[in-house]
Amino acid sequence: MFLRLVADSFGRRPRHKLLTGAALALGMAVATAALSVSLDVGDRLSREFRSLGANLIVTPEADSLPVEIGGVDYRPANAGAYLPESDLPKVKTVFWHNNIIAFAPTLKVRVSSSTPQWSPASATFVRSSSGGDAELIGTWHQRAVQLSDGSSFVTGLEKTSPWFRIEEGAWFDDDAEQCIVGKKFAERNAVQIGSPLYLAKGNSDDGESLKVTGIFSSGGPEDEAVIAPLRIVQNYLKRPGEYRELYVSALTKPEDDFARRDPKTMNADELERWSCAAYVSSIAYSIKQVLPGSDVRVVRRVADGEGRILSRVQMLLWFVTLAALLAAALAVGASSAASVIERRSEIGLMKALGAGSGTIGFLLAAEQLLLAVAGGAAGYVIGILLARIVGQKIFGVTPQPSLLVLAVILGLAVAVTLAGSAIPLRRAARYEPAPILRGE
């Protein structure tokens, strides 16, 4: 009988039920879309922030003090300490290895460049000189690093410094005798793509010849530089298998006061909590542990700015979500309140026929619940679709539908409809059937 009454109510007034259901579904769609976007945005934006480049720099601990002005180190070529390249795969073995999205080792040396008149095919000579006018940078372009689990990880300068742009030609090949030159360097020395560049040793004019495959610009001091595969620069400096600076780009969680504490002052519990959060400082700490003799520094300019903007945008979206939830809840509540109010005469009739207030409340609540579940589910589907469109448009990646959101949405739908119906139902319980049936 109970089920028949519910079914009858839906069958008799399909339009009303449809409208209440539509309001519910739309309200819940708002909530789903906003929730899905907010849940997803931290990861997505944190990946976008990697276009700022490396947020960690690894240097040898025993290094002498760099004398660097405007990105140019004026130390003599062989001063300072180096780190072994063979340790690098260990960077991907730290606890936060999935958060490390790129790294590139570099070895730099000041060089002076010259393009002698007599040289054939406009060959350019560079030779190591501490007062030189250019820089020779050895690094990886796209290097497949073999990891201990058998997989390989492709990384290099193109990922750690995405603002380096090839203006003409192409990147060099890590295994070939090739190089790319900065825009200003190319202008000054009239370097063309395909022309040779000699790494001269001592005062002689012979040396290893590299083919210029591209001209790049960085908008920074590197525009005066030559970039070649790390191996070649290592051989040139007689430093095989060594590098001086490692740039690491890692996905991090915005830092709070706890993150900034010195791990040495923490007790065991705090240290565990600290190292189990993807703070940039805890990632730095874990990298330092796998690279002996290294000094890992956080690029504060990048890391702090990133953390600050990320937490603000996230907070902003949470507020938008909250506001959307509130509006959806009020509109849905209003809609279900209206559907109870309009049934005064029906309630009066049921009471006249001997139904108790409890039974009537139960009947109406059951109807509303049915609507809430159906409307909530429909709203979830619409919301997920909208969140996908937003995610695809903005980040090119669709957010994963999460069951957590479905649970929250259904719970919310039920809570909102019941709350919306509660006040009119309480009033309905007090109705006297006689005046209602008389039409008063």
Next chain:
Amino acid sequence: MSQSRPMFWRIVRRLIAANRGRLVVILLALGAGAAVTAALLNLQIDAKKRLTTEFRVFGANVIVAPQRLGAGSSETLDESVAKQLISIGRGRHIAVLPMLYITVSAAASAGKQPVQVVVAGGARDLSPAGVSADPEGNKWSGVSENPAQPACSVGARAAAHLNNLKKGDLLTLRSGNRKGECRVGSIHSVGGPEDDQVGTTLELAQRLAALPDRVSLVQLYVPGRPSEIQGFISDLQKQIPEADVHGVRQFTEAEGKLYDRISGLLTATVAVVLVLTTLCVMAAMTNVAMERKNDVGLMKAIGGATRRVLRLFLAEAATLGLIAGLVGAAAGLALSVALGKAVFGVAAQPRLIVYPVVVALTIVVAVAGAYPLRRLAGIRPASVFRGEA
């Protein structure tokens, strides 16, 4: 007609006041919609503007340097360039920081082995936020200023190489036969080349370098959208032809990308929320409007023309929309001010244009929600009274 106008509004009044429960329901739904619309629209406009000022934490995004600050070249600019920049950038809230870099040999105390170190003159504070220092200021907070012995900020790595220099120590700087001293005001660690440098006043660096009134470069922070910054850079280049003005591409490019992403995200989210909220409110309104069947039947029975009856109900809906819009939009603007304060620490400025737009939108939604009543034009009064349909 002159007689029927007061009557018209009297009926509307009665329609509104007839059922208090229904009135509350409608006002709640419409008001909530209006409040959220107003809050989000206002916040969205404000947040985009705030975002560009947030990028300030990345530090300088434009560098003014001598034409060929080629490696090894020691060319400098005249310090007056900084003043010129300030006057060009007036009203743009730019931060200007003239710097002079020199290499000196520094010693923590007499008799100790001196270390080659770079002195960055002009940077009171080499942390990224240091660039937001006021253009004229060379004052150190908390350290008494003494021209003969200014304060300096030593990078953590430089300090480690200088016998673990500590705050309050005296640092002797020598360049050729010129000598200067500074008192260590702070030790900074920012993860950049600044950690290897000693930051001090521009005057001290100029004296050590024997380059009075010269600077190596000027760091600028220019707020604004990427296109605005690009425009400003080409403006500067035209007005200061003797210098090379360029953006720090690492930051300008990333800022542009991030700005696009974040503002796109905000716009999309706000648009989705607004459209759905509107539809949701409209569905709720339609539901309420459908109940007026009996009223319509009665009015038609006593001789009301369909169009006049419809007009009555639309007038009722518009009045309710107006009331809910006026109250809701005001509440929403207040809400957005509070939200702006919570997120950015600065109260969002209420844009007055949002208010009328939201009120108008609420009226439109209310009327659109009541519009399905036109279907009731086909109602036959008799069947309503017989309790059919």
